[in-house]
Amino acid sequence: MSDTRALTRLAFEAVRAAEEAAIAASYWVGLGEKESADQAAVDALRTGLNAMAMKGRIVIGEGERDEAPMLYIGEEVGTGEGPEIDIALDPLEGTTLTAKGMENALAVLSLSPRGGLLYAPDTYMDKIAVGPGLPAGVIDLDATPEANVANLAKAKNVKPSEITVCVLERERHQYIVDGVKAAGARVRMIPEGDVAGLMGSAGLGAVADMYIGRGGAPEGVLAASALCCIGGQMQGRLHFRTDEERGRAHRVGVTDLDRKYDLDELASGHNVFIATGVTNGDLVDGVRIENGMAHTHTLLLDSADHSIRRIRSTRPV
Secondary structure (H helix, E strand, C coil), X not given: CCHHHHHHHHHHHHHHHHHHHHHHHHCCCCCCXXXXXXXXXXXXXXXXXXCCCCEEEEEECCCCCCXXXXXXXXXXXXXXXXXXXXXXXXXXXXXXXXXXXXXXXXXXXXXXXXXXXXXXXXXXXXXXXXXXXXXXXXXXXXXXXXXXXXXXXXXXXXXXXXXXXXXXXXXXHHHHHHHHHHCCCEXXXXXXXXXXXXXXXXCCCCCCCEEEEEEEHHHHHHHHHHHHHHCCEEEEEEECCCHHHHHHHHHCCCCCCCCCEEHHHHECCCCEEEEEECCCCCCCCCCEEECCEEEEEEEEEECCCCEEEEEEEEEEC
């Protein structure tokens, strides 16, 4: 079986694993217990992945082995038979969103043949992204927010006032907010969940034209996998706050700590991306449990044919 066919087959098995993770986390929505919700999602996702016929390796996970007992970076999952697959995942993207009963909590993972996803350390990443159909080089991580807004508006043949930039609501991003407003554009603030924010800026979900900001490197690679499937542009640069974080980078083979990564360096080749809603949101609906049945909504993207599938499933619980 070709690598493409094998990965496409595994994608639908991975959808079931993501659905089980979302269902497990959904029991904790609004209860203020983000650690319990995350652990429930981790347990369910790991069980699902270990049932899949593959030699899986976690390249983006819950942290390093000494910090996370399960789904840690470098852990091997699957039956040990079948294709070699690299996996990036976040069993519960939006733990605080789940705990507070807010929108856009997701169970997220992506799969690629070995080497298709950046083996990134668990640290921060500066990111900028736009959707497909734009001239190459329209965004630049090293340019000012004002310049990026102006270049994007010119490429879209619209006024800057017609551009909306998605920004994670953090004090460190005030200069981005100020720059976007100075350029005459609009800001869409999100409290958490920059995977959904990045994807929304690429034309999926919420209305935004561009994403700028610093968030988790794992979320950056996951979003890059999604963009690899549907098109778009993205740049990222790892951001290190301590020597310990720089050590993490060296341990996973990152030697150029100042490198500016393009999309095809973050995710390349055949990628599939899966996001199942835990709570209702911009991309998918959340889990709904009624009369002993769990209803789920999943987004499945596949770079092999650039397909976008929205899957609704119902199963007993």
